Amino acid sequence: MSAPILQVAHLTKRFGNLIALNDVSLEIREGELFSIIGPNGAGKSTLFFNIIGLQKPDAGQILFRGMDITGKPPHKICDLGITCTFQVPRAFASMTIEEAIRVGAYKRYGERDVARKVDEVIALCDLEEHRRQRCCDIGLSLLRRVELARALATEPMLLLLDEAGAGLNPTELTELMTVLRRLNEEQHITLCIVEHVMQMVMGLCQRILVLDYGEVIAEGSPQEISTNPRVIEAYLGKGAVC
Amino acid sequence: MTDTLIQNLLNGALTGCIYALIALGLSLIFGVMNVVNFAHGDLVMVSMYLTFWIGLGTGIDAAITPLLTFPLLFLIGLLVYYAIIDRTLRQRYVTQIAVTVGLMTFLRALAQLIWKAQPRALPYSLIQGSIQIGSYTILASRLVSAAVSVLVIFGISLFLSRTWAGRAIRAASDDLDAASLHGVDFRQTYALAFGLGSALTAIAGGLLMTFQQVDPTMGVRFGLLSWCVLAMAGLGSIPGLLISGVIVGAAEAMGMSLWDPRARSLVIYLLFILVLWLRPRGLFGRK
Ligand SMILES: Nc1ncnc2c1ncn2[C@@H]1O[C@H](COP(=O)(O)OP(=O)(O)OP(=O)(O)O)[C@@H](O)[C@H]1O
Ligand SMILES: [Mg+2]
Numbered sequence: 001m002s003a004p005i006l007q008v009a010h011l012t013k014r015f016g017n018l019i020a021l022n023d024v025s026l027e028i029r030e031g032e033l034f035s036i037i038g039p040n041g042a043g044k045s046t047l048f049f050n051i052i053g054l055q056k057p058d059a060g061q062i063l064f065r066g067m068d069i070t071g072k073p074p075h076k077i078c079d080l081g082i083t084c085t086f087q088v089p090r091a092f093a094s095m096t097i098e099e100a101i102r103v104g105a106y107k108r109y110g111e112r113d114v115a116r117k118v119d120e121v122i123a124l125c126d127l128e129e130h131r132r133q134r135c136c137d138i139g140l141s142l143l144r145r146v147e148l149a150r151a152l153a154t155e156p157m158l159l160l161l162d163e164a165g166a167g168l169n170p171t172e173l174t175e176l177m178t179v180l181r182r183l184n185e186e187q188h189i190t191l192c193i194v195e196h197v198m199q200m201v202m203g204l205c206q207r208i209l210v211l212d213y214g215e216v217i218a219e220g221s222p223q224e225i226s227t228n229p230r231v232i233e234a235y236l237g238k239g240a241v242c
Numbered sequence: 243m244t245d246t247l248i249q250n251l252l253n254g255a256l257t258g259c260i261y262a263l264i265a266l267g268l269s270l271i272f273g274v275m276n277v278v279n280f281a282h283g284d285l286v287m288v289s290m291y292l293t294f295w296i297g298l299g300t301g302i303d304a305a306i307t308p309l310l311t312f313p314l315l316f317l318i319g320l321l322v323y324y325a326i327i328d329r330t331l332r333q334r335y336v337t338q339i340a341v342t343v344g345l346m347t348f349l350r351a352l353a354q355l356i357w358k359a360q361p362r363a364l365p366y367s368l369i370q371g372s373i374q375i376g377s378y379t380i381l382a383s384r385l386v387s388a389a390v391s392v393l394v395i396f397g398i399s400l401f402l403s404r405t406w407a408g409r410a411i412r413a414a415s416d417d418l419d420a421a422s423l424h425g426v427d428f429r430q431t432y433a434l435a436f437g438l439g440s441a442l443t444a445i446a447g448g449l450l451m452t453f454q455q456v457d458p459t460m461g462v463r464f465g466l467l468s469w470c471v472l473a474m475a476g477l478g479s480i481p482g483l484l485i486s487g488v489i490v491g492a493a494e495a496m497g498m499s500l501w502d503p504r505a506r507s508l509v510i511y512l513l514f515i516l517v518l519w520l521r522p523r524g525l526f527g528r529k
């Protein structure tokens with residue numbers, strides 16, 4: 001079994017009286033395809049925001065490859081090798097697709113080599129024909145691809161994807177899954193996906209963690225999760241099991 | 243009558259290019275970090291005095307002093323950012339306003355203390371003479387100032403669209419969270435934008451001193467002017483900024499020659515209110 005890449009220990013995040021994350025602990029191992037699922041409002045996006053430093057947790061600790069990254073600013077965390085895509089894509093409105101990706105690529109490359117990295121990512125995400133389009137003029141499925149490409153340009157070791165499959169049609173979904181599998185196998189990027197599209201979770205991931213009302217209610221393989229009564233209850237409501 | 247009007251309009255339009263340059267500095271600051279900087283105009287005033295000082299002390303021409311004052315104002319901008327602005331970013335708007343108004347008052351008081359209240363001007367400029375176009379005379383210094391302003395504006399536009407640092411500034415302005423997730427250090431980027439925005443006032447100050455005098459109360463006027471130009475242009479369009487600058491400069495000149503020289507600020511106020519009322523996002527604005 002490979003070493004842990006991300007360890008979250010007893011993480012708690014409150015918004016006023018609302019406890020969005022309550023004592024959440026998890027461990028993602030290097031090279032893994034990990035998934036976090038849960039009903040709306042379970043705290044999945046909040047968990048991502050706390051890991052990447054856009055929000056500071058009220059309690060708990062986050063370790064990345066053994067190093068404490070709790071409360072570090074996002075650009076430092078990006079330096080270390082974690083980045084994230086947004087549930088609602090947030091591209092740079094004033095830029096073309098190519099430029100937006102370039103912003104990510106500057107993380108590891110100077111002006112001289114940056115173009116090569118941009119080309120590589122554009123090819124990988126199949127954005128060649130769109131590279132000069134402006135981010136403010138494109139539709140959702142293309143935006144999702146730009147989000148992914150921009151994140152990849154920073155060369156993460158751990159990539160967090162927040163509902164990257166939402167709003168895609170079946171063909172696009174299959175394409176996305178192929179790209180993600182390739183990233184994992186060829187570039188050894190560890191993936192953690194938050195997803196409502198079960199087809200993607202079940203087809204892609206080795207381990208799944210289930211959040212409900214900010215608490216971890218189950219963890220295990222796709223088979224274990226799909227037959228876990230607590231999970232079924234959380235998704236379908238009480239009484240659905242018996 | 244029409245001859246003087248056209249003559250004034252020409253002069254106004256040329257000065258408007260400098261206004262656009264000042265407003266570009268402001269838009270770097272406001273557009274990127276959403277800080278309403280009331281002290282911006284007073285940095286122009288300070289730059290003008292510095293130009294005056296350097297000119298008197300060393301004989302260096304006003305048209306050349308920006309080579310010295312640009313880095314100086316950049317440093318002052320960095321200092322102001324780290325000492326004051328950075329601490330108020332997460333505070334309420336009122337706090338930010340109080341802080342920049344405080345800075346504005348401080349700068350003006352400082353200028354009054356050092357240079358007294360009377361207007362100062364440099365005795366000469368390197369750029370001499372005037373150009374005759376038909377029946378209109380244009381001071382060479384005004385023409386050169388406008389040309390330099392346009393060039394600098396163009397240069398900044400290239401910097402923003404072509405370089406790493408420029409793209410970081412735009413990314414932070416488009417979406418700060420997304421930018422930081424992709425490695426943009428927001429504090430460094432904000433400091434750069436603030437420094438650059440302030441440094442542009444050094445160029446404007448130098449250019450203005452080639453044909454104009456300075457007094458400590460001028461800051462307010464330039465502050466107001468640049469807000470007016472920015473409001474008119476809207477955020478995100480650099481050519482729009484230039485056009486708006488020219489419109490404001492021309493309108494000011496028209497007000498002065500058709501109405502009353504003392505009405506210059508009034509015309510600008512009216513224009514400002516009119517634009518905000520009819521088109522809150524400006525003539526060329528994205529959002
Ligand atoms: N900035 C915030 N301020 C206050 N409450 C928040 C904030 N962000 C999230 N919440 C609340 O925290 C809870 C968890 O939200 P979160 O967005 O993490 O859920 P999620 O699991 O991502 O849901 P979804 O599947 O709908 O995306 C929700 O009740 C939400 O209303
Ligand atoms: Mg979410």
